[in-house]
Each structure stands twice: as C-alpha cells, then as structure tokens.
Amino acid sequence: MCGQLTSDLESAWNKLKGEGLTSTFDFIVFFLTVANDVNSGFSPCGLGCLRKQVRLAMADNGSLNDDTKDQNTSSLEIVNGESSIDELSREIQETLTLSQRHKFWETQPVGQFKDLTDTSLPEGPIEPPTAISEVKQEPYNLPNLYEWVTCDMNSEETCAEVYNLLSNNYVEDDENMFRFNYSKEFLRWALHPPGYYKTWHIGVCVKSSKKLVAFITGIPARIRVRTDVVSMAEVNFLCVHKKLRSKRLAPVMIKEVTRRVHLENIWQAAYTAGVVLPTPITSCQYWHRSLNPKKLIDVGFSRLGPRMTMSRTLKLFKVPDSPATPGFRKMELRDVPAVTRLLRAYLMQFVVAPDLDEPDVEHWVLPKEEVVDSYVVESPEDHKITDFCSFYTLPSSILGHPIHSILKAAYSYYNVSTKTPLVQLMNDALIVAKQKGFDVFNALDVMHNESFLKELKYGPGDGKLHYYLYNYRIKHILRPSELGLVLL
Numbered sequence: 001m002c003g004q005l006t007s008d009l010e011s012a013w014n015k016l017k018g019e020g021l022t023s024t025f026d027f028i029v030f031f032l033t034v035a036n037d038v039n040s041g042f043s044p045c046g047l048g049c050l051r052k053q054v055r056l057a058m059a060d061n062g063s064l065n066d067d068t069k070d071q072n073t074s075s076l077e078i079v080n081g082e083s084s085i086d087e088l089s090r091e092i093q094e095t096l097t098l099s100q101r102h103k104f105w106e107t108q109p110v111g112q113f114k115d116l117t118d119t120s121l122p123e124g125p126i127e128p129p130t131a132i133s134e135v136k137q138e139p140y141n142l143p144n145l146y147e148w149v150t151c152d153m154n155s156e157e158t159c160a161e162v163y164n165l166l167s168n169n170y171v172e173d174d175e176n177m178f179r180f181n182y183s184k185e186f187l188r189w190a191l192h193p194p195g196y197y198k199t200w201h202i203g204v205c206v207k208s209s210k211k212l213v214a215f216i217t218g219i220p221a222r223i224r225v226r227t228d229v230v231s232m233a234e235v236n237f238l239c240v241h242k243k244l245r246s247k248r249l250a251p252v253m254i255k256e257v258t259r260r261v262h263l264e265n266i267w268q269a270a271y272t273a274g275v276v277l278p279t280p281i282t283s284c285q286y287w288h289r290s291l292n293p294k295k296l297i298d299v300g301f302s303r304l305g306p307r308m309t310m311s312r313t314l315k316l317f318k319v320p321d322s323p324a325t326p327g328f329r330k331m332e333l334r335d336v337p338a339v340t341r342l343l344r345a346y347l348m349q350f351v352v353a354p355d356l357d358e359p360d361v362e363h364w365v366l367p368k369e370e371v372v373d374s375y376v377v378e379s380p381e382d383h384k385i386t387d388f389c390s391f392y393t394l395p396s397s398i399l400g401h402p403i404h405s406i407l408k409a410a411y412s413y414y415n416v417s418t419k420t421p422l423v424q425l426m427n428d429a430l431i432v433a434k435q436k437g438f439d440v441f442n443a444l445d446v447m448h449n450e451s452f453l454k455e456l457k458y459g460p461g462d463g464k465l466h467y468y469l470y471n472y473r474i475k476h477i478l479r480p481s482e483l484g485l486v487l488l
C-alpha cells in the first residue's frame with residue numbers, strides 16, 4: 001500500500017523521520033505540509049497509509065496518552081480508502097486536542113490547534129483592539145507574598161539583579177548541561193531599542209526581602225506579515241525562579257505584560273519558545289558549527305564522530321586565519337544607510353520579517369563589543385556596500401564541569417549577500433568568530449541559512465525553536481525559510 005504514496009509524501013516522511021521526530025508539532029507540520037502540497041488527486045490508499053504512519057509515530061512519540069490511545073485506535077485505523085485529507089485532518093486535530101490541554105493558552109487570542117486546517121478563518125488580527133480606557137488600569141493580582149516592580153535596566157543594581165536571576169534560572173538544554181548566560185551589556189542592548197517602554201521590563205519580587213524572583217519583558221517592534229506592517233511587542237526573558245515553578249505564575253506575568261502593551265495601544269506580539277504552545281507560525285532547528293571542537297567535546301556539547309580521531313576532528317573544523325573576501329571589514333556608523341537599504345530589500349522576500357529603519361539598524365546591528373558583531377563587504381572598486389553579515393554573543397554557563405564554566409557562542413543574526421556568495425560571506429563570519437575566541441557558531445534554518453549550513457560543516461542540534469504571534473492569525477504554517485525574523 002505504501003507503494004501508492006506519492007514519492008513526495010514518502011520522501012517528506014523519510015526526511016522527517018531521518019531528522020528525528022521530536023514533538024507533536026512535527027506531526028502537525030508534516031501533515032499540513034503534505035495536505036498543502038498534495039493535490040486533490042491524492043490516492044485514498046496513500047491516505048490510509050499516511051493515517052497509519054501518523055498514528056504509529058504519534059504512539060511512538062508518546063503523543064497519545066492512555067486515554068486518547070483507545071479513542072484513536074478506532075478513528076485512526078486504516079479504513080477502506082474513503083477518507084479525505086479533511087477527515088484525516090480533523091482526526092489528527094481531535095487527537096491532539098484530547099492529548100494536549102493548555103488551560104491558559106486556550107483562553108488567549110492565539111491560533112488554536114483545532115483551527116489549523118480551517119482555511120475559512122481570515123489572516124490577520126484575531127481580536128479587534130479595544131479603547132485604551134477599557135484596558136484594565138491596575139496590575140493583575142499576585143500571590144500575597146509578592147509584588148510587581150518595574151526594572152530600570154539603566155540602574156547598575158537592577159541590571160545585576162536581573163542578570164543574577166536569569167543566569168541562575170533561565171533557559172537550559174534538555175539535559176541541564178548548559179544555561180544561557182546573557183551578559184548585562186547584552187540585556188541593556190536587547191531591552192533599550194528606539195522607543196522602548198521602561199514599564200514593559202517587569203519583575204516580580206518578594207515583598208519582604210525585595211528579592212527578584214521572576215521577570216518578563218516586551219520591546220516595541222514593527223513586524224511585517226506579508227504586506228501588513230504591524231506594531232507589535234517582542235516578548236522575551238520570561239523567567240520564574242526555579243523554586244517557584246509550576247505555580248501558574250507565568251500566565252499572570254504574560255497577562256500583565258499584555259495589559260501594559262495594550263496600554264500603549266499595541267495589540268499584537270511576537271515571541272519564541274523552546275516548548276510547543278498553541279500554535280507556532282513556524283518551527284526552526286538550531287545548527288551548530290564547531291570552532292573549538294576539543295572544548296566542545298570535553299564539555300559534552302558535541303561528541304567525537306564515528307571513526308573520527310581528535311586530530312582529524314581538529315583538522316575538519318579548522319578555519320583559515322583571515323577572511324577571504326576583498327573589502328570585508330567591520331561595519332561602522334557611516335554604513336548605517338547602506339546596510340539599512342540592503343537589509344530592507346533583502347527582508348522583503350520573507351513572509352514575516354521586521355520592518356527596520358535607520359535608527360533600528362543603528363541600534364540592532366552596529367557593532368557593540370561582546371554583544372553584536374557586524375561586517376560589510378565594501379567593493380574595492382566603487383566602495384559600494386554589497387554584502388553584510390552579523391552575529392550576536394550569547395554565552396552559556398557550563399553546569400558542573402570541573403574545568404570549563406563558559407561556552408562562548410556566536411549566533412547568526414541577519415546576513416545579506418548581493419555580490420559575495422552567501423556561503424563565502426558566512427565562511428568569513430566563521431573566521432572572524434574564531435579569531436574572537438568563540439567556541440561555536442550557531443544558526444537557525446531561517447531565511448537562506450539552509451544554503452550554507454551543510455557546506456560549512458554545521459551539524460543539526462536537538463533544540464527546536466518555535467515562533468509565535470499573539471493576536472495575529474497566519475493561515476498556513478510557514479517553512480523556516482519563509483521567516484526573516486531573529487529574536488534574541
């Protein structure tokens with residue numbers, strides 16, 4: 001029966017399996033990709049086979065719990081070939097709804113799993129804005145021992161408290177070996193773009209001791225979705241102290257940041273998370289390029305490949321001493337107009353991307369020591385800026401290692417090539433990152449990144465990053481390459 005699957009379907013399925021199905025969301029993406037791509041002539045036997053495969057994979061992946069397994073044995077079993085993509089879609093969604101409840105997120109204006117294939121729902125805002133006077137004027141209630149604080153990140157003391165909270169409690173990998181260690185300078189940069197609101201840098205502290213125990217932030221941004229440029233908040237740095245987890249504090253914090261964003265007459269937001277929530281607009285994968293393979297192996301970030309020795313590994317990942325592209329140099333203030341033009345033109349091709357003007361570019365990409373690095377290619381002939389690449393610095397703490405405590409990681413940011421091939425530009429980025437002492441260069445498979453990842457010896461990581469919009473519906477799940485947005 002599988003022989004009747006279209007070759008597209010089979011290869012999509014095999015690719016997904018080869019890459020390791022990691023979440024329920026993978027099934028949805030797989031299914032919807034297939035549903036979008038396969039035309040109405042899709043064979044019913046193929047559908048039966050797809051149905052079986054999806055069911056088996058969901059069971060393997062633990063996406064069906066004991067209650068839902070029984071109910072779905074009957075509805076997802078292979079039937080006589082009368083089913084349609086729509087029926088199958090409904091069945092998968094029912095399964096997902098039964099197995100994954102989101103008490104908080106189900107109450108929010110975000111795309112819900114059950115709406116995923118309802119193409120009658122329009123793209124755009126889910127709820128209309130209300131009058132500012134109707135926005136709740138007082139903060140949400142917190143449990144009695146705690147109070148809200150607004151964090152002034154210009155204050156050295158406050159910035160240090162936020163840094164300490166995050167460096168001890170923020171995002172870790174699945175095995176709890178590494179934890180993001182955003183520097184104070186980075187946090188100030190990330191939270192102070194043009195037009196930022198201090199009131200969107202929100203802390204929760206213990207009333208009696210004033211100890212900071214939770215944090216969430218928003219910053220303003222213009223994000224274009226297709227042709228619609230929307231004022232949004234980018235929400236980030238949601239963190240609850242480890243000792244206060246699972247007490248439903250996060251939903252209160254999200255509601256409070258939402259309220260404060262509404263007070264500025266902004267009704268949409270963009271955010272990313274490592275967890276699957278209703279409902280990603282796309283799901284991206286991290287790729288890692290070793291620059292200091294010995295250290296990466298010593299600390300357990302990577303493993304020696306099969307049939308590889310350390311000396312062969314060192315040779316494999318060695319990069320030249322200096323960039324190859326004539327005219328490749330650090331970006332300067334005078335480059336802001338040219339880089340803005342390059343970036344604006346480049347980002348137009350993606351479905352979702354920031355709408356950046358010169359002040360934004362000056363803030364976000366002008367080099368800042370130990371925070372963001374940007375390079376341009378200036379044509380030696382006519383001195384025009386033809387290409388641009390950038391990365392930001394985000395170290396991770398290495399947890400419980402006797403020798404190493406910090407992993408120095410560069411993250412690919414925005415890159416534009418009009419003359420230098422992208423792969424050459426990104427090789428030069430690796431070279432300067434190596435010169436600066438980075439251990440690893442990370443990149444998501446967004447924008448055109450897929451075109452250089454394999455060639456430049458990046459390997460796929462196991463982390464996924466899901467992108468979300470709040471109060472804005474997108475009809476189809478995007479491919480990562482349709483996304484032109486990097487959130488910090």
Ligand SMILES: CCCCCCCCCCCCCC(=O)SCCNC(=O)CCNC(=O)[C@H](O)C(C)(C)COP(=O)(O)OP(=O)(O)OC[C@H]1O[C@@H](n2cnc3c(N)ncnc32)[C@H](O)[C@@H]1OP(=O)(O)O
Binds near residue numbers: 102261267271273
């Ligand atoms: C218009 C303006 C709108 C502005 C707002 C736009 C939305 C912004 C949204 C925020 C964007 C943040 C972007 C980033 O910063 S992503 C980085 C998130 N931070 C970390 O991963 C750091 C380590 N973890 C923690 O500090 C805690 O585990 C957090 C704080 C994450 C949850 O705390 P805790 O573990 O103690 O849980 P709870 O009992 O309080 O609450 C449980 C509820 O919270 C939902 N949950 C869990 N993790 C996330 C998550 N990463 N995004 C959104 N929701 C999340 C969860 O599904 C459940 O809801 P539901 O499943 O029952 O429904």
